[in-house]
Amino acid sequence: MNMGEDKEMVSLETLRKKMDDFAKARDWEKYHSPRNLLLAMVGEVGELSEIFQWKGEVTKGCPDFKEEEKIHLGEELSDVLLYLVRLSDVCGVDLGKAALRKIELNAIKYPAPKQTNDHCVGGEDSSNKIKLNEEN
Numbered sequence: 001m002n003m004g005e006d007k008e009m010v011s012l013e014t015l016r017k018k019m020d021d022f023a024k025a026r027d028w029e030k031y032h033s034p035r036n037l038l039l040a041m042v043g044e045v046g047e048l049s050e051i052f053q054w055k056g057e058v059t060k061g062c063p064d065f066k067e068e069e070k071i072h073l074g075e076e077l078s079d080v081l082l083y084l085v086r087l088s089d090v091c092g093v094d095l096g097k098a099a100l101r102k103i104e105l106n107a108i109k110y111p112a113p114k115q116t117n118d119h120c121v122g123g124e125d126s127s128n129k130i131k132l133n134e135e136n
């Protein structure tokens, strides 16, 4: 399979199930306690940090990374994600639902700035005006 051409979406549920199967197949469920998984995840965050350590600022898209560094980056990001998904599962938290709810809470806590009238269309009644975002 050519990974670059595979545009299939990967769900958190797929990852959750695969991690559960992985642990069950090895009889590793006894090791996958919340505390162990949290520590394992933090260890992987450390490994992820090492990739960026001493590099100075890294620009968006990591254009200066060699091909093998990009692959390594994907591996460490995956380790963090997989332990996070597994940790959420063994804690009985639906990570997808919790994350969507948190995004909503974030939007309430940090409201987007209101657009000025100059950027509104829709007549004089301001309640019907469509707010246009300059970035759109």
Ligand SMILES: Nc1ccn([C@H]2C[C@H](O)[C@@H](COP(=O)(O)OP(=O)(O)OP(=O)(O)O)O2)c(=O)n1
Pocket: 022, 028, 031, 047, 078, 079, 082, 083
């Ligand atoms: N008890 C374990 C051990 C590993 N894994 C899985 C989750 C991670 O995706 C990956 C972590 O494996 P390693 O501990 O071997 O870590 P690395 O892959 O980072 O190897 P290294 O630390 O040698 O770079 O394997 C797991 O689920 N449960």
